[in-house]
Amino acid sequence: MGETLLLVGLQWGDEGKGKIIDALAERYEVVIRFQGGANAGHSVQIGDEKFVLHLVPTGILHPEALCIIGNGVVVDPAALVEEVRALQERGVKVAENLVLSDRAHVVMPYHKVLDRAGDASLGRHKIGTTGRGIGPCYADKASRSGIRFAELMDADLFRARLRAALQAYNPVLHAAYGEQPLDADAIYEEYRGYAKELEPYVADTIPIVHRALEEGKNILLEGAQGSLLDVEFGTYPFVTSSDVIGGATAGTGIPPTRIDRVMGLAKAYCSRVGAGPFPTEQDNEIGKTIRRTIEEHGGREYGATTGRARRCGWLDGVALRYTARLAGVKGIAVSVLDVLGAFDTVKVCTAYRVDGKELASFPANARVLAEAEPVYEELEGWGCDVGGATGWDELPPQARGYLRFMEELTGARVEFVSVGPERTQVIERTADE
Numbered sequence: 001m002g003e004t005l006l007l008v009g010l011q012w013g014d015e016g017k018g019k020i021i022d023a024l025a026e027r028y029e030v031v032i033r034f035q036g037g038a039n040a041g042h043s044v045q046i047g048d049e050k051f052v053l054h055l056v057p058t059g060i061l062h063p064e065a066l067c068i069i070g071n072g073v074v075v076d077p078a079a080l081v082e083e084v085r086a087l088q089e090r091g092v093k094v095a096e097n098l099v100l101s102d103r104a105h106v107v108m109p110y111h112k113v114l115d116r117a118g119d120a121s122l123g124r125h126k127i128g129t130t131g132r133g134i135g136p137c138y139a140d141k142a143s144r145s146g147i148r149f150a151e152l153m154d155a156d157l158f159r160a161r162l163r164a165a166l167q168a169y170n171p172v173l174h175a176a177y178g179e180q181p182l183d184a185d186a187i188y189e190e191y192r193g194y195a196k197e198l199e200p201y202v203a204d205t206i207p208i209v210h211r212a213l214e215e216g217k218n219i220l221l222e223g224a225q226g227s228l229l230d231v232e233f234g235t236y237p238f239v240t241s242s243d244v245i246g247g248a249t250a251g252t253g254i255p256p257t258r259i260d261r262v263m264g265l266a267k268a269y270c271s272r273v274g275a276g277p278f279p280t281e282q283d284n285e286i287g288k289t290i291r292r293t294i295e296e297h298g299g300r301e302y303g304a305t306t307g308r309a310r311r312c313g314w315l316d317g318v319a320l321r322y323t324a325r326l327a328g329v330k331g332i333a334v335s336v337l338d339v340l341g342a343f344d345t346v347k348v349c350t351a352y353r354v355d356g357k358e359l360a361s362f363p364a365n366a367r368v369l370a371e372a373e374p375v376y377e378e379l380e381g382w383g384c385d386v387g388g389a390t391g392w393d394e395l396p397p398q399a400r401g402y403l404r405f406m407e408e409l410t411g412a413r414v415e416f417v418s419v420g421p422e423r424t425q426v427i428e429r430t431a432d433e
């Protein structure tokens with residue numbers, strides 16, 4: 001009997017998912033993306049080579065893994081064509097190993113224009129989206145005016161759906177945002193070109209997924225973004241537009257009863273790109289030290305998709321406790337532990353206070369969260385670089401103490417610790433450690 005493992009980021013994304021998925025992928029025969037789109041950026045460093053995957057599951061770097069872009073993903077075909085080509089140019093085996101669901105929604109040019117113009121029009125209230133058209137595409141899906149790959153593959157139906165969409169959106173683009181109307185014929189030609197290029201990959205993925213389950217294959221569900229960006233449970237409205245935690249069944253066709261285990265991913269501290277409340281943010285020397293240290297260690301605190309500088313701060317234990325419970329994690333993988341080696345003491349937020357009172361739960365209201373004062377617990381630091389540690393035993397006692405503190409917060413066992421950007425800098429903790 002195979003195992004279906006769901007991997008979920010427990011913070012605001014960028015928890016180092018690419019690296020952990022890469023470490024796990026060789027044990028899983030099938031790797032599936034189920035939500036989000038090209039807003040994601042999963043990085044893997046292999047020697048001198050860096051791979052950043054946006055739509056293609058990270059499992060593609062393992063030639064034995066079958067990689068599926070599930071029905072819950074919103075796919076920009078231009079981005080996918082480019083990503084596939086770039087991978088092939090670098091010798092990655094894609095043609096035999098990638099399948100794209102015919103139920104996945106297509107990100108159209110008007111989605112990208114609406115996303116960028118819409119967010120810009122919010123001025124200081126903007127969400128700071130990645131501008132990849134994600135929100136408008138999911139909005140179309142919910143309002144039943146979206147275009148799926150099954151329709152893109154059907155030339156006549158695609159033309160009709162495109163015409164209808166532009167009839168609705170061109171006046172909005174012009175009147176609300178002063179944008180030029182988009183040309184149906186030009187988009188039709190461009191997108192039919194992508195359709196031809198992607199045709200070999202497009203399939204009904206439901207039977208493929210169900211066959212894998214029946215055959216007892218090990219399946220890895222590759223979450224994108226992070227739980228605090230979940231449209232349902234995150235810091236709404238400063239979130240992405242998909243179900244980061246609960247989307248794994250809806251976005252793949254795998255029944256809820258067939259998800260065997262959930263592993264959460266968390267950074268040893270917190271970071272966030274885009275706007276929105278971030279109670280433990282350190283927009284000061286501490287934040288600068290985090291950013292400088294990660295660069296000294298060969299990493300970067302800049303978004304893998306947009307290149308924007310990430311906001312950095314201490315670990316938010318209240319948020320972590322909340323998302324770990326929502327996701328039901330039994331194990332966690334902790335990344336960038338090495339960076340905290342730059343501090344003599346490290347802080348973890350264990351409660352929020354508003355108007356002198358402790359909040360009983362993670363607030364729904366983003367304004368309340370923005371005003372929340374973090375209550376910190378200060379832990380002894382380890383004050384050295386742990387980048388060379390290859391086993392749990394080699395971590396300083398203070399670092400292990402910090403990880404145990406994360407276990408108390410999440411109610412989950414630390415199973416992996418990443419201590420640097422290299423593929424090899426991942427410690428897997430054995431069952432008896």
Ligand code: IMP
Pocket residue numbers: 012013014039040041127128129130131132133134135224225226229238239240241273274275
């Ligand atoms: P959208 O997903 O482009 O609509 O952006 C909504 C919010 O989610 C913005 O704050 C983005 O910066 C953030 N976001 C989206 N995808 C990612 C990701 O993969 N990592 C980190 N933040 C992300």
